[in-house]
Amino acid sequence: MGQLLVPVDPYDAGRTRSAVEQALRIQRDEPAVHIRLLRVQPRMSGHVAGYFGNRELQLLQHEAGTEDLQFAEGLLKAAGADFTSTVLVGRGAETIAQAARQYGCDRIVFGDEPPSLAGRMFGSLAQQVRHLLGGASVQVIGS
Numbered sequence: 001m002g003q004l005l006v007p008v009d010p011y012d013a014g015r016t017r018s019a020v021e022q023a024l025r026i027q028r029d030e031p032a033v034h035i036r037l038l039r040v041q042p043r044m045s046g047h048v049a050g051y052f053g054n055r056e057l058q059l060l061q062h063e064a065g066t067e068d069l070q071f072a073e074g075l076l077k078a079a080g081a082d083f084t085s086t087v088l089v090g091r092g093a094e095t096i097a098q099a100a101r102q103y104g105c106d107r108i109v110f111g112d113e114p115p116s117l118a119g120r121m122f123g124s125l126a127q128q129v130r131h132l133l134g135g136a137s138v139q140v141i142g143s
Contacts, residue, residue, distance in 0.1 A: 002033040003105040007040065007096050007125070010068035015111035019142065020075045023109045027081055035083040036103055037072050039065040040095045062087050093128035100129075100138045110142030 006023050009015045027033045041061045044052075052060065065087030076083045086103075088095050100108050110126040130140045 003103055004033055004035045005038055005100050005105040005108045006035055007038045008069055008072045016072050019109050019111035020072050024079050024081055035081055037069055037085045038099055039068045039087050040092050041065045041089045043089055061089050092125055093132055096129050097132040107139045107141055
């Protein structure tokens with residue numbers, strides 16, 4: 001069974017929708033494929049984190065990530081798709097690449113990313129993940 005990793009962008013519903021729709025098309029063509037939604041929560045700065053205990057901070061970040069996944073989960077539930085949701089804390093590209101390896105994903109599906117200055121300077125998130133995966137057998141789909 002194949003695994004699709006779909007990173008969710010809670011700040012861009014259109015991008016999330018396009019990634020989910022692409023994943024659903026793949027799952028329709030390959031019914032054995034499982035979709036794993038991923039929300040990467042950024043680490044809190046030391047100043048903010050200092051106000052919370054370690055367990056409380058983990059719980060807050062997990063709850064926020066779970067909320068961020070609701071839109072994509074709703075789309076997948078409406079389509080009757082087989083999926084799992086995961087919240088991880090870390091830096092975007094690095095955490096996505098690590099999750100793809102950890103969960104044995106053979107593809108990562110990104111939604112369409114509009115051109116930006118940061119993207120031109122540093123590469124899109126998808127390009128950064130491609131670079132981090134190097135020669136790994138994980139296909140990165142999308143911008």
